[in-house]
Amino acid sequence: xxxxxxxxxVSGAPGQRVTISCTGSSSNFGSQFDVHWYKQVPGxxxxxxxxxxxxxxxxxxxxxxxxxxxxxxxxxxxxLQAEDEADYxxxxxxxxxxxxxxxxxxxxTVL
Amino acid sequence: EVRLVESGGGxxxxxxxxxxxxxxxxxxxxxxxxxxVRQAPGKGLEWVSVVYWDGGNRKYAxxxxxxxxxxxxxxxxxxxxxxxSLRIEDxxxxxxxxxxxxxxxxxxxxxxxxxxxxxxxxS
Numbered sequence: 001x002x003x004x005x006x007x008x009x010v011s012g013a014p015g016q017r018v019t020i021s022c023t024g025s026s027s028n029f030g031s032q033f034d035v036h037w038y039k040q041v042p043g044x045x046x047x048x049x050x051x052x053x054x055x056x057x058x059x060x061x062x063x064x065x066x067x068x069x070x071x072x073x074x075x076x077x078x079x080l081q082a083e084d085e086a087d088y089x090x091x092x093x094x095x096x097x098x099x100x101x102x103x104x105x106x107x108x109t110v111l
Numbered sequence: 112e113v114r115l116v117e118s119g120g121g122x123x124x125x126x127x128x129x130x131x132x133x134x135x136x137x138x139x140x141x142x143x144x145x146x147x148v149r150q151a152p153g154k155g156l157e158w159v160s161v162v163y164w165d166g167g168n169r170k171y172a173x174x175x176x177x178x179x180x181x182x183x184x185x186x187x188x189x190x191x192x193x194x195x196s197l198r199i200e201d202x203x204x205x206x207x208x209x210x211x212x213x214x215x216x217x218x219x220x221x222x223x224x225x226x227x228x229x230x231x232x233x234s
Binding site for chain 1: 146148155156157158161170171172173206211217218219220221222223224225226227
């Protein structure tokens with residue numbers, strides 16, 4: 001069981017908006033809960049998609065955004081496209097445990 | 112262009128050892144915190160270890176602490192993961208990863224990833 005909890009799967013039709021949640025516990029993360037998001041197309045290495053402060057690497061469109069409330073974070077994707085179909089992972093640093101943690105991953109299916 | 116190339120993977124018996132290397136180029140290696148992240152076939156990502164930019168601090172996942180040792184050679188711009196007492200559950204692709212920001216010690220945004228090297232632990 002991951003320290004960060006994500007839904008196993010989400011889906012949406014092209015053009016729709018979907019969100020992926022990532023939840024941690026306050027005992028592990030305290031008041032600092034900076035969550036970064038990665039996209040992985042099966043058979044390839046993961047890539048940083050968007051960081052906690054909304055930094056997007058070159059080439060990542062602004063259809064991707066992040067939000068946070070307490071120890072819960074979300075990745076929002078608007079204007080869903082077929083190329084968005086992939087696995088998405090959240091990641092943070094659990095300072096109380098001195099470890100980096102990933103969520104279990106969410107498979108996004110574009111219908 | 113940032114390049115991270117892992118090597119050293121292969122087949123090893125349970126209880127054996129393996130040494131992974133990551134050769135880097137395209138950035139000032141000394142300035143960046145580096146990680147190892149692994150992914151078992153068909154499974155999710157699992158962080159393994161981090162070594163801070165100055166080599167002064169290293170952290171490990173509970174699953175590998177005491178068996179794996181991370182090190183860096185700033186003269187050769189390379190990262191190493193020494194893996195001892197390997198277990199079947201260590202079977203995975205191992206990725207070398209570079210932080211986004213120089214001198215980072217808490218943010219740990221993993222900006223650049225290698226292609227990975229496959230470690231298979233089996234008898």
